[in-house]
Amino acid sequence: MLILECPYCGVVADETDLHGGGEAHLKRFGPGSSDEDFQTYLFHRANPKGVHFERWRHVSGCGKWFHAARNTMTLEVYGTYSAQTYEPPKAIINAVIKKHPEWEGYK
């Protein structure tokens, strides 16, 4: 039962107020894309043991989607941030590196 702070309304929300949406920062491939790109977009998802970037929606709250940087093993949350980004912000990356200097980084 996680708790995540919604960056839009500031509420520290219980997992039962939230809805998980899987891997964050996917790039959409539409008509004209190669079969390979489209297949990756549609089906391939990272499932790391450790640092992970995820989409969550504050479904019973303000209704906004946001992103969370989370450790899938320890459940530590490095931070939550806007869904309107193409990649994790610097502050989040730094928070992860501070805890895990050996972390291979966001690709």
Added chain:
Amino acid sequence: MSNAVSALQGASFDGYCKVEEAGLVGMITLRGDLSSAGVAKAVKAATGAAMPGQGEITEGAKGRAGWMSPDELLLIVDHAKAADFVAAASKSLAKEHALVVNVSDARAVYRVTGDAVREVLAKLSPADTAAMVPGQIRRTRIAQIPAAFYLTDEKTAELICFRSVAQYAFDILKDAAMSGGEVGV
């Protein structure tokens, strides 16, 4: 409109807190740029209330303005006047990207009264009701449905849910407020 009725037509229940349906309440959803002067003006015109900050609900002479999300407000006004306010606000905001809709009838409103009002809500919602103070609004869930609530004073909460689940909301509030269920924290 004389033939307009609220979902439960003012049903009420006396437990260790009182639960009553508030009857017809005017409600307007306003989506737009909350930092724009036009939106603030529209809020003022409809409710007399100041622009609420994040997580706040403000009160004015004609109603309340609740912060629902970074681009959404809920204006609580007289039911009979809601349609006129929607028309007026839509007009005054015509030049900016905004959406004003009457949602009065999409909702049901409950008033919970009693010393243990926070406790009754805490049986249904994961929100930290003990830490809530008047002037704050919280969108969360109660049992299995979404809801929003705020305290108007230390002993009174108003709770808004969808109209279709009005009976369910009333029943679970009743269940939570039933005498013998006092937690006493």
Added chain:
Amino acid sequence: MSTRLAKGGRLIDRTKPKNFTFNGKRMKGYEGDTLAAALLGEDQMLVGRSFKYHRPRGIVASGAEEPNALVNMGQGGRFEPNQRVTTTELFDGLTCTSQNHWPSLEFDVGVINNYAARFLPAGFYYKTFMAPAPAWKHVFEPIIRKSAGLGKVPTEADLDRYEHFYHHTDVLVVGGGVAGLAAALAAGRSGAKVLVMEQTHHWGGRAPVDGGEIDGLSPEDWINATLAELEGMDSVTLRTRMMGSGVYDHGYALGYERVADHTPGDDRPRHRLWRIRAQQIVTATGSIERPLSFAGNDIPGVMLAAAVRDYAVNWGVSVGDRTVVVTNNDDAYRTALVLKEAGLDVPVILDARDQATGPLAEAARAAGIRVEVGKAIAKVNGGKRVTGVSICSQSGEGSAVEDIACDAVAMSGGWSPVVHLWSHCGGKLIWDEAQSHFRPDPDRAPTGHDGQPFVVTAGAASGAMGLADVLSDAYEAGKQAAKAAGGKAVRKAGPKADPEATQPMAPVWIMPQGAGHQKRMKMWLDYQNDVKVSDVQLAAREGYESVEHTKRYTTLGMATDQGKLSNINGLAVLSDALGQPIPATGTTTFRPPYTPISFGAIAGEARHEIFQPIRRTPMHQWHEDAGAYMEPVGHWRRPYCYAKPGETNEQAVHREVLNTREKLGLLDASTLGKLIVKGPDAGKFLDMMYTNMMSNLAVGKCRYGLMCSENGFLSDDGVVARIDEDTWLCHTTSGGADRIYAWMEEWLQTEWWDWKVYVANITEQLAQVAVVGPNARKLLEKLGGMDVSKETLPFMQWKDGKIGDFDARVYRISFSGELSYEIAVPASQGRAFWDKLLEAGEEFGVMPYGTECLHIMRAEKGFIMIGDETDGTVIPQDLGLNWAISKKKEDFLGKRAQLRSHMTDPDRWKLVGLETLDGSVLPDGAYAVAEGNNEYGQRNMIGRVTSTYYSPTLKKGIAMGLVKHGPDRMGEVLDFPTVDGSSTVIKARICDPVFYDKDGEKQNV
């Protein structure tokens, strides 16, 4: 015999007797008794039978760790099996019966298993019931089912209510013994918000039984003074009868409060499940005494030494007149001293250690008790009751050197910290060689959302032994937790006790250490599941090296007590058999709940009519009053049909179809989703959401649209209306409103966040009624208001105006093929509008119709239904809906996927109509078969029925289905075998799916 002593019993009030029955026998106890104490007070030593061998079982413990004494409690709507008598408070009128025996507790046929025990070793089931296969179903399973399970299943609905309670706190202290109270004191003094929970109804745990002095006070006086101080703190909440059930991620914990178990029927919730968010959790959960493994250690009358002491001190109950104490540590001597003090006989203390030199041993000798060192129990004598013990040397193989008559045995194998809550969320353990137990490793605590530890153990739960260590450890834990939760620094000193000298314990896993197989077959590890030392050793010999596998193979620790007594002894035996140290074997996983909690508590308020939210339209009450047969559509309840008296539902549906086609029908369509989409980019956005073009829809007009997922599969459909230059109203299916609203928000927020579009879900703002049939216009014209003529409001257009007195938005759309108006009014006036339509429509033959009539009419017209023709694998092209897929648009959700090779495969099954040759109705979901079999030997299939009805209009069965190359096979006859066991094959001809009014003349008038 066990009996109530003339005096003593710190927890009972002898002026308040309580009457109860056990197996129908009337018995008496006192207020403050547990059911266990009251049963023992009435000499009811035998309380049940074990699971596998039906061995006689008596009470072993005095708390939550009790494995044996489970009873069926209560009657009727308050009946519940497997209630632990040691944690059940006695109340007047309690009724209980023993479990797992037939015909009676005293004489049980199932005990035959006991004599066959050597044929029922570990893994017996796996080894025996393997072949022949049919024997499993017809022979083994019925027998096993009959003997499986403890207790009886309740047959009546639960009379009680239950609830949840969400609580947020800085510090949660689990356990209200002296450690928990000391930790709470430290946390409370820091100003932090503290919740303390104690599973019994009394504070202080076992300290008052064990004695000593705290800050110069007796434990009892210190507990009272501490409670007074805690009660004086506003920030501290104290709860008894509440068990810490589990610790979960991010400081979440469950507290199981047994509010009214001891006062049934007093209108309070029976149980309350506290769903707690704590910054920090202190587990002051104490420790549990371990049994010793000696032959006959399961015979009623053999108990844990501390439990024997508890019954004497707390409840004034003696377990036996002559009690032999057997131990490997100092603590059990306290039991001997307590019994002696109470005037009872302790013929001997058998200490497995080579010497007994501690102060407690000296005190025992001084009290005149015989102490034998290096001695063990060779076997316990007796059947349903202990009659004596044979003693032997611990170091030998068990030759008896002396028989001693006794009626009780108090055993102690040392103490293990209760590490469950620490371990639930990932806290790690270390092996403590000196105490021979696993204790929490403070350096590897469970971590929370910030990566920091959020659980700290206190007192005996940390592995601290002795009052002095317990108090200092606990106070420190409380301080540490408060600090981590943001409390002020605590300067005030904590409670103190004088350290006591003790002689180290010696690990003893079996007794005597050289016991042979015959003895090991009688040494019980798990009392409830009948797992013996010999079973674990057999498992090791058969290659079970993992403790988790051994657990499942032998069922060790898998009973309702979850191995609280058996686990450590079991893994010690396994380690020995595997020839490795105990830490190398490790422990099994500790999972919540700590002890079983009720289903009622888990469900909370979700029962009866509030089991789940039921959604009601503004006209719902009218439908119910009219006797409508309601069917679930998502969480909505919609009228399926309105049967009149004497009419079957089927007849009602047919009447509704004909009436609507011939005269006038009304449908409550309020459940249809209605989404407002507005903004300068709304048209562009809807062009992405729908397969067809929506941006070019003219203001005032309506268009049917399809939505697909990114996989290309059809997900929802509905009519879209252009309201003004930058506003559209999108209708969704009844079940799809919330989903499609969320779908739109998701794309706007996470992909096209720079597009200027706002969406609002106004589904419930409006009541919507479909006025359908040749007389529809006549009714609306009679009501007056706006012009609804064909010229002013043609098919597929909409208009705002008045219908009678009602503000309405009227859509000329039709899902039935008839002249049809869908009229939306504010929900608050929905019922009044509905009433008005019925009243005014009477002269036109108006009748309400339900969802089944709607389904039949749309099927007659060949309209698809999301969820019937679609199942998440169907694309619009399969349904012949290519006309609704834009070829002009560069992109829409699902477009790319629909270009994938499998989606463009000409062999995909496609929508056709089906008519049976004999006019009968095809079974729903029936498959069409072709010649030959597939690679699995199954008949080849070439299509299936998606919708099938009897058409009252056409007076024959009609159906739609997906068929391979279907549209190219018009007129072909397919075989649909039935699955009712007969070999009937229904023949149906492929036809156009539009069965009725192919040119749409009826709707466009």
